[in-house]
Amino acid sequence: MTQLSTKNLDLGYGGAPVLKDITLDIPDGQITAVVGPNACGKSTLLRCLARLIKPMRGEALLDGTPIHKLNTKAVARRIALLPQSAEAPAGMRVIDLVARGRTPHQTPLQQWSTKDEEVVTRALAQVGLSEEADRPVNDLSGGQRQRAWIAMVLAQDTGILLLDEPTTFLDLHYQIETLKLVRALQQDRQLTVVMVLHDINLAARFADHIVALRGGSIICQGAPIEVVTEAMIEAVYNLKSQVVAGPVGDAPYVIAL
Amino acid sequence: MSTLTLRFAAFSTRVPRRLVVVNAALFVVLLAVAGSGLLGGTYPIGVTELMAALSGAADPVTQMVVMENRLPRLLTALGVGLAFGMAGEMVQTLLRNPLASPDVIGFSAGAGLGAVIIVALTGATGLVLPGALAGGALTAALLLALVWNKGMNPGAIVLVGIGLTVTLGVVTDLMMVRLDANNVGELVKWIMGSLSARSWGDTGLVWAGLAVVAPLAAWHQFALARLTMADDVTATLGQSLVQGRVITIVLAVVLVGFGVAAAGPLPFVAFVAGPIAHGLSRAPRPTLLTAALVGALVTLLADHMAQALPGFFVLPAGIFTALIGAPVLIWVLIVQSRRRRR
Numbered sequence: 001m002t003q004l005s006t007k008n009l010d011l012g013y014g015g016a017p018v019l020k021d022i023t024l025d026i027p028d029g030q031i032t033a034v035v036g037p038n039a040c041g042k043s044t045l046l047r048c049l050a051r052l053i054k055p056m057r058g059e060a061l062l063d064g065t066p067i068h069k070l071n072t073k074a075v076a077r078r079i080a081l082l083p084q085s086a087e088a089p090a091g092m093r094v095i096d097l098v099a100r101g102r103t104p105h106q107t108p109l110q111q112w113s114t115k116d117e118e119v120v121t122r123a124l125a126q127v128g129l130s131e132e133a134d135r136p137v138n139d140l141s142g143g144q145r146q147r148a149w150i151a152m153v154l155a156q157d158t159g160i161l162l163l164d165e166p167t168t169f170l171d172l173h174y175q176i177e178t179l180k181l182v183r184a185l186q187q188d189r190q191l192t193v194v195m196v197l198h199d200i201n202l203a204a205r206f207a208d209h210i211v212a213l214r215g216g217s218i219i220c221q222g223a224p225i226e227v228v229t230e231a232m233i234e235a236v237y238n239l240k241s242q243v244v245a246g247p248v249g250d251a252p253y254v255i256a257l
Numbered sequence: 258m259s260t261l262t263l264r265f266a267a268f269s270t271r272v273p274r275r276l277v278v279v280n281a282a283l284f285v286v287l288l289a290v291a292g293s294g295l296l297g298g299t300y301p302i303g304v305t306e307l308m309a310a311l312s313g314a315a316d317p318v319t320q321m322v323v324m325e326n327r328l329p330r331l332l333t334a335l336g337v338g339l340a341f342g343m344a345g346e347m348v349q350t351l352l353r354n355p356l357a358s359p360d361v362i363g364f365s366a367g368a369g370l371g372a373v374i375i376v377a378l379t380g381a382t383g384l385v386l387p388g389a390l391a392g393g394a395l396t397a398a399l400l401l402a403l404v405w406n407k408g409m410n411p412g413a414i415v416l417v418g419i420g421l422t423v424t425l426g427v428v429t430d431l432m433m434v435r436l437d438a439n440n441v442g443e444l445v446k447w448i449m450g451s452l453s454a455r456s457w458g459d460t461g462l463v464w465a466g467l468a469v470v471a472p473l474a475a476w477h478q479f480a481l482a483r484l485t486m487a488d489d490v491t492a493t494l495g496q497s498l499v500q501g502r503v504i505t506i507v508l509a510v511v512l513v514g515f516g517v518a519a520a521g522p523l524p525f526v527a528f529v530a531g532p533i534a535h536g537l538s539r540a541p542r543p544t545l546l547t548a549a550l551v552g553a554l555v556t557l558l559a560d561h562m563a564q565a566l567p568g569f570f571v572l573p574a575g576i577f578t579a580l581i582g583a584p585v586l587i588w589v590l591i592v593q594s595r596r597r598r599r
Contacts, residue, residue, distance in 0.1 A: 047489075050489075050492075050493050051492070051493070052489055052492055052493065072492070072495045072496070072497055073495035074495075075495065076493060076494055076495025077495070079493070080493065081489065081490075081493040083487060083489040083490060083493075086486075086487050086489075086490055087487065088486075089353075089485040089486065089541050089542065090541065090542075091535070091539055091540060091541040091542075092541040095260070096541060099271070100483065100486065100490075100494065101494070103483055103494040103495060103496065104494060104495035106479070107479070108475075108476045108477075108478070108479035108480075109267060109268050109269075110267060110268065110269055111269055111270040111271070111479065112262055112263075112264070112269045112270050112271040113264075113269050114264070114269075116269075117262070134259055134260075156494070
């Protein structure tokens, strides 16, 4: 069994479930991309894995224990979430934001231990923002801001990282930069990453494992080379396409017809 | 680095250098204003006489002016200002809106009405504190119940809160008309806020409240700071949203209750403290200590103004806090509407 898994999961916000009977093993130490059309329940699934919404039925499991039965702080030391388009409070500097990632390891008395300082310094260096540490977050460019938030979840020092559409609102250049950074960090820290992505081609290129959702169910899952096929694109997105061998590695590339 | 790191034994924290400088400067200015309050005024007292009075060795008149009049008044003003400044910063931070301060959204008016009702019912001022605490708590509970289905939407809380403040004001006015004239003079304190003729009882009251709540607030500042992030971020960092919000509101209501019991609502002190503190420090919210010091300074200055007027022209300090607060209110509204337009 993997660290993070779900069993017969039904998810929703009152009313009819958005996701029905999801049973899933998230591969350890790999990048999993959750893809699918709008309103297929991608973000809902991620929010449940982050313990933000309770299952209507079934369980999300962390090492076999239902996440919702675990203590908030204990979960926060194991799983970090980068929410979609998060905003920093006014006046907050980059280092303040990254230091917030240390929260589950801190107490009101112990707010800046030497360990905190080391972890934050390393996170800033790994995302390339050491020089920007004292600048207000809101003065940064879009790409830098996203890296600052990634540094915050890195500082949380968890083995599992959940990213909700980390490339939304970013220019193409920054989208690639951000996902390259995620890949580099995943390899350096042996992280288990789950990210929701809009763009099937980015998912095919940057993920080890793809989970494709539609209408609240898993349509298929597996390595990009096995999953990203013309039949799958048709089934998930209702779209005719041609899948070609992409220029990067053996990642398939989808051309909509 | 622009940040100071403090570490001793099991304690560690980091503070922006500018915040430390601002706090120190506020503290010095506060001491100076307090000192001038003790020395100057209609009956000037020299430093040596003041020292003598404090140690109980001055002439009877000086002794009385210092020990029975000026000192309790000054210490009450200080304590009430600290309490209101801290409470304002807590609620404004929680609701991420400077308009959402306890005196704007009805906590102070509720506490004032609670005090008035208790005095009217018992005919004495002995139970003012429970009255003010209950009034503030009931108002907070009513406000939260009215906006419950809208979540913690700050806009809704501000609007409903202002409505509550007005409604409570009308109820208070009605009470005043019904009461006999002898009581009304004393009751003005809990409606407008006043620092004249404070006794050691008032001083003890507000400082006892501070002694209990201030350490809890300092402890809670860690959680409150995390509540300024988006809800999803706060929750995934391992902080409980509901618990953090409830504790913030309870601490603020208790601070306001003690302050109102000692000196009445003093409008706008809680409201102006946070925006001024952050204008000076430019640090992210919350900075409870800075806001508390600003609250104390505003209260002392308002009381100075109240005392500087000629004797036949006696106005309660609450009028002057409102005079200081109104321009800040307009400033905040302009800044907010400008931000919204951008």
